[in-house]
Amino acid sequence: MVAGYYPYAIGASVCGVLALLFYASGINLTAFTGKIGTGFQEKIDRADMTIKPEEFVLLLVGVAVILWLAIVLLIHTSPLISALILPMAFGISILGGTGYLKFRGDKRVGTFVNQLELVLRMLAGAMRVGLGLRQAMILVTEEVADPARREFMRVIGRTNLGIPIVDALDELCKSMPTNEMQMFAKVVRVQQQTGGDLAKVLEKLAATIRDRRRVIRKMGALTAQGRFGAGIIGSLPILVGGFVVATQPDMGGALMHTFPGHIAVGIFVCLECAAIYSLSRILRFDV
Numbered sequence: 001m002v003a004g005y006y007p008y009a010i011g012a013s014v015c016g017v018l019a020l021l022f023y024a025s026g027i028n029l030t031a032f033t034g035k036i037g038t039g040f041q042e043k044i045d046r047a048d049m050t051i052k053p054e055e056f057v058l059l060l061v062g063v064a065v066i067l068w069l070a071i072v073l074l075i076h077t078s079p080l081i082s083a084l085i086l087p088m089a090f091g092i093s094i095l096g097g098t099g100y101l102k103f104r105g106d107k108r109v110g111t112f113v114n115q116l117e118l119v120l121r122m123l124a125g126a127m128r129v130g131l132g133l134r135q136a137m138i139l140v141t142e143e144v145a146d147p148a149r150r151e152f153m154r155v156i157g158r159t160n161l162g163i164p165i166v167d168a169l170d171e172l173c174k175s176m177p178t179n180e181m182q183m184f185a186k187v188v189r190v191q192q193q194t195g196g197d198l199a200k201v202l203e204k205l206a207a208t209i210r211d212r213r214r215v216i217r218k219m220g221a222l223t224a225q226g227r228f229g230a231g232i233i234g235s236l237p238i239l240v241g242g243f244v245v246a247t248q249p250d251m252g253g254a255l256m257h258t259f260p261g262h263i264a265v266g267i268f269v270c271l272e273c274a275a276i277y278s279l280s281r282i283l284r285f286d287v
Contacts, residue, residue: 043102047104064093113209121206124200169188180212
């Protein structure tokens with residue numbers, strides 16, 4: 001009975017020791033988490049989230065602690081295993097948070113790419129009637145929706161500070177890292193150096209982007225069956241394991257509350273992660 005409280009005692013002791021160390025060393029927790037969160041700043045900006053980096057780090061810590069307590073309550077591990085699960089919970093929390101930021105960022109970048117063809121055609125049309133590139137961008141921001149509107153407003157804001165428009169577009173390439181945006185920035189830079197009909201070049205670039213999107217959609221259709229099959233195969237072990245735990249108490253107890261069962265679950269998790277990674281690499285194409 002007393003042994004069941006060991007995991008909670010270990011968790012409370014770890015949290016208490018960390019709190020005492022922070023207090024004794026005089027470290028500002030907000031500044032400390034802010035330094036750790038600088039690595040998430042670019043991903044947070046790309047995902048267009050209002051959360052601060054230090055708040056995101058504290059959120060990951062809270063999720064890791066809750067996940068650790070849930071696992072300990074579920075499988076009733078020994079004190080040693082409970083201590084080993086704690087860094088694993090932190091790793092899962094960091095991977096999950098990073099994956100969520102990547103998902104939000106990729107979704108926003110994809111929306112931007114879908115808008116870029118229209119933006120280029122609007123820029124070309126505005127330049128044909130005599131507007132400069134900067135004035136054409138101001139006109140475009142009044143017509144398009146986010147995220148293109150916000151990103152090009154940032155470009156205009158940088159030019160208001162005296163930054164050349166080609167350098168401002170290079171900064172946009174960092175926040176929206178796509179091949180289409182890089183081509184746009186390079187086209188503008190070459191035109192600024194050599195001259196030429198930029199409106200005509202932008203129309204050709206818009207046509208190229210349209211063709212690339214057509215190829216990407218065709219690739220998605222051709223790989224749909226493989227992705228659907230990968231989802232089924234990947235979910236089968238989880239569904240079968242949940243069915244066994246729910247319907248066979250003896251087997252479920254052996255799997256969740258014994259050391260060999262914990263080893264089997266660990267092997268399953270490792271193999272599942274390896275399969276997801278392998279399938280994601282196989283189904284990835286660069287256009």
